[in-house]
Amino acid sequence: xxxxxxxxxxxxxxxxxxxxxxxxxxxxxxxxxxxxxxxxxxxxxxxxxxxxxxxxxxxxxxxxxxxxxxxxxxxxxxxxxxxxxxxxxxxxxxxxxxxxxxxxxxxxxxxxx
Amino acid sequence: xxxxxxxxxxxxxxxxxxxxxxxxxxxxxxxxxxxxxxxxxxxxxxxxxxxxxxxxxxxxxxxxxxxxxxxxxxxxxxxxxxxxxxxxxxxxxxxxxxxxxxxxxxxxxxxx
Numbered sequence: 226x227x228x229x230x231x232x233x234x235x236x237x238x239x240x241x242x243x244x245x246x247x248x249x250x251x252x253x254x255x256x257x258x259x260x261x262x263x264x265x266x267x268x269x270x271x272x273x274x275x276x277x278x279x280x281x282x283x284x285x286x287x288x289x290x291x292x293x294x295x296x297x298x299x300x301x302x303x304x305x306x307x308x309x310x311x312x313x314x315x316x317x318x319x320x321x322x323x324x325x326x327x328x329x330x331x332x333x334x335x336x337x338x
Numbered sequence: 339x340x341x342x343x344x345x346x347x348x349x350x351x352x353x354x355x356x357x358x359x360x361x362x363x364x365x366x367x368x369x370x371x372x373x374x375x376x377x378x379x380x381x382x383x384x385x386x387x388x389x390x391x392x393x394x395x396x397x398x399x400x401x402x403x404x405x406x407x408x409x410x411x412x413x414x415x416x417x418x419x420x421x422x423x424x425x426x427x428x429x430x431x432x433x434x435x436x437x438x439x440x441x442x443x444x445x446x447x448x449x450x
Contacts, residue, residue: 258438267342267430267441268381313380315439325371326432326439328380 231314231329238304239337246332247298248314257290257297258315258326268313272299304336340365340433344442351421351449358417359445361431366411372404375428375444384429387414421449 231248238244248257256275260268272283274290274297281288287300301308314329341364351357361370370387384404385395393406407415418425428444 265347265443265446267344267432267444270438270440273438315381318383325383325386326381327383330380 229314229316229327229329231332233332234330235333235335237335237337240304240306242304244301244304244308244334245298246312246334247296248329249296250316251295253294254297254316255294256317257288259286259288259297259299260313260315260328261310262313262331263310271312301334304334306336306338309334309336339438340367340435340440342431342433342440342442344431344445346445347443348446349448351447353422353449355421356417356419357421357447358415359429359431361414361416361442363412363433367433367435368411369434370408370414371432371434371439372406372414372416373430373432373441375430377427381430384416387416418447421447423449425449 229248229250258273259271261271262268271286272281272288277290277294278292279290285302290297311331311333313331315326318325318327343362345360372384373381374384375381383396384399385393385406387393387406387408389408389411403419405417426449428446430444431442432439
């Protein structure tokens with residue numbers, strides 16, 4: 226099946242530093258989604274990407290849809306303590322109706338004061 | 339976006355019993371999805387709940403273990419049957435608007 230390889234698995238950074246994480250796949254995706262999950266909550270959508278090469282920002286977050294459609298990255302600039310959480314990339318399962326998602330393994334982000 | 343209410347938010351259950359999780363959406367949606375998130379893991383799709391027809395299950399998940407109801411376009415339930423400790427997970431319902439999925443806050447299930 227389709228798999229999303231997400232890295233790094235975890236990150237420990239100082240407040241104010243920039244963060245970068247990425248997802249790759251052996252399959253082409255037509256949509257890339259980035260989610261954040263905080264403890265006790267469901268994932269919350271951060272950024273959605275629909276076109277190869279697309280670069281989209283949401284505040285301090287920036288995500289890009291790779292030209293090959295097999296990868297995407299998420300950057301967080303000037304990290305703050307509330308950025309702590311697990312970040313997941315996701316894309317539609319090709320065998321489904323394009324509405325079911327497959328998820329990367331997640332990046333656990335810890336921001337140290 | 340869609341507002342999704344899921345309950346219970348958490349429960350501790352005895353092995354061998356069953357738990358039904360409810361998911362309510364603030365708008366009508368064609369498909370609802372149920373995911374499982376095992377401790378420290380990512381999300382795995384259990385099934386797609388279709389209104390008016392049987393749910394469609396992913397590989398590794400069966401109806402006898404995870405029966406699903408979808409009585410109308412705003413509501414669905416997932417039952418975790420004959421529970422064992424290996425069923426301890428977070429269960430999440432989800433809906434899709436255009437190509438973006440939205441999630442409930444999840445049900446944290448612990449089986450003892």
